[in-house]
Amino acid sequence: MRSLLRIAAALLTIVLASVLVFLALNVLPGDPAAVMLGTEARPDTLAALRRQMGLDQPLPLRWWQWLTGLARGELGTSHTYGVPVAELVAARAVVSLPLALLALLIAVGLGIPAGLFAATRHRRTGDLATMAVALVGLSVPAFWIGILLVLLFAIGLRWLPAGGFPGWGAGIAPGIAALILPAIALGLPQAAVLARVTRTAIVEIMRLDFVRTARSFGLTRTEALRRHALPNALPPIVTVLGLQFSFLLAGAVIVENVFYLPGLGRLVVQSVGGRDLPTLACLVMLLVTAVVAVNLAVDLLLLRLDPRLRHRG
């Protein structure tokens, strides 16, 4: 019941977002037909083009046609490239999706163990050192980390390429190699956030009575942390992970530009620059849907992780 409500709320969010996106792109000043024909156009040509593009129909109807079109996969044609938006997005997604996953992997794989490490050494040297590093990771912007990484690993050590993407056609290994530095640049600040959240959650839970109870059953401090504190620390960690996903998407726009990757982030920047409204509308809706879907997944996961949430009336 509770899960169904959350799913309905998520769908409603997406529909509302589509209204906003549609209004922003269609109602704000600037007639796409007039832009295409230029200032010299004759009024009857303009009217003909408007009819052909469907611009003479009422706004709610145009919105509905656009939305159902999106749902059927009819995303329109890019003004800039003259190819279907669907093809364009698919070609870019195969770069951006692996990049985001790799960055998430780095954030989780580095951040959570670092947070656990710091928590077991609460207020000792190991904790302070880890948290100092995490603070630096938080404060330094991703694009600057990216530039440093290029200087060190691409230009200095010549281990990895400095930018660009060879395409998956060239093989898996060169593709991954091209994504490693951008994924690190994208994932490190998120790892720092996760490390801090994990540490705080664990330290707080280790002080609770039930951890002492678990130790009185015969667990050492470390075992109690693994068996009791970690499962109870997961809800805040998962919540932060869900929020971070949107940061990963937003961060990709910058990092893909630094590393010259042909991903969705760069496509956003390019379509804004080229007034490519069909592509832009589609991209924004894609990002909105992704963020809503991840948050829904987090909500449903939290219901599983914390039994107390399931019973609250």
Next chain:
Amino acid sequence: MTGLLEVERLTVRRPGGPPLVREVSFQVARGERLGIVGASGSGKSLTALAIAGLLPDGLTAEGSVRLDGREILDLPEAELARLRGRRIAMVFQEPLTALDPARRIGRQVAEPLAIHGLGTSLERTARAAALLRAVGLPPERASPDSFPHELSGGQRQRVLIAAALAAGPDLLLADEPTTALDLVTQRQILDLLDELVAAKGLALLLVSHDEGVIARMCPHVLVMAGGRIVRAGPAAAPSTAGAVLPPQPPGRADPPALLTASGVSRRYRLPGGATRQAVDGVDLTITPGEAVGLVGSSGSGKSTLVRLLTGLERPDAGVVRLEGRDPAEPAVPRHPVQLVFQDPFDSLDPRWRVGRILAEPLHGLRLDPAERHRRVLAALAEVGLPAEAVGRHPHAFSGGQRQRIAIARALVAHPRLVVLDEPISALDRALQEQVLELLAALRTRHGLAYLLVSHDLDIVRRLCSRVLVMAEGRIVEEGPVGQVLLQPASAAARALLAARLAPPAPSPAPPVAPPKAWDYEP
């Protein structure tokens, strides 16, 4: 005969700080029971925690603790952990927070068996179910698959006891095992512990601030104060102190009512569509300067009634009038009624300084800052706290001092009625006395009316002249405190009286149904 547990010159301290437990020595033989009694801060709980190697971070123990002649105080954590649960088990004070909220209770009871590698997974599940049954939680009352939040405080304490006994320990350390429970539940849990400890031949070290609890359970007691054992000897029932205050207010002919309720009801919707009638047609009147007690076991509707009387919630039916006006109306000033809550740790905002906390009830009164400050300082002085307290945060104060701050906050707006919701039950016995005396003195000084909510008839007797007994949402009995104590008419009042561990001499305890016998499996 050598002791099972031998404690010698045990000292607990923060490194560089003064000792919190000083050179404590005692022995507990196999199957023997020993009580430790003392006020909060006397070092009694730290003594128990040091024995189990569970001292809070930053505290260290010196001296000697031997189990069966083997020194265990300096064992590494991993080896000490192998003894905990298996040889030494513990039951703690706070049943509400002492269980892992994300684990089913059956698994938690089986956990000591799993940790110590006893039995197969299937055997452990069966054993956990049998243990839960033995502590009075058969599956029809609480399934092993339920989560802790689905159980009451008393039921959770039963789960903890089952888990503590799971791996067959020789020594049970019980640290205030019943302090957080209401009196009826307290008695049931003590009976259960008594029965299980006797049946299994366990040695028991029972730590409590309550001499009545110790006297009921243990033949011998150590009295601790300031980290030392100051007396050792046979446990004795506590003396019953007399009333603080002459209960009758100066007689007046039919004074106008301060607070009235007529036909007040409130129903709650439960998850799943069912409803619960929390308060059912209550009538009551409180006159100015009168102290009225409201007693009842947990779940009887006391708290809901208080919320209705103070305007925090609206009744479904019936009328509440405070000096002739409806307190739930936003335009009616709230300051004539103030509340003091049970838990001095939860009822004060930890981020605010005391000065700001105390000034909050003055918010709607449009006082100038100087007058506001004067009132705050006056309220602090009334409760016996120094003026410097305004600049500090609540965590700088002890539990008793925090309850004084909460009382000062109630006084600062010059109320007519103060609602005291279990005001002293979170405090230890010595502090309870002080706070009771303070409340009695404040009432005479300011002519305050009190509505004292409690499950403890002795406290009501000392502060109030009239008492209302509540059960299942209704007022089932009403009368002068002395009459209700001596000749209780309702079953609810008799149950509350019978639950007292040390009834005062003049009360002829009427026969009550014996507590349910648990179908115990050895």
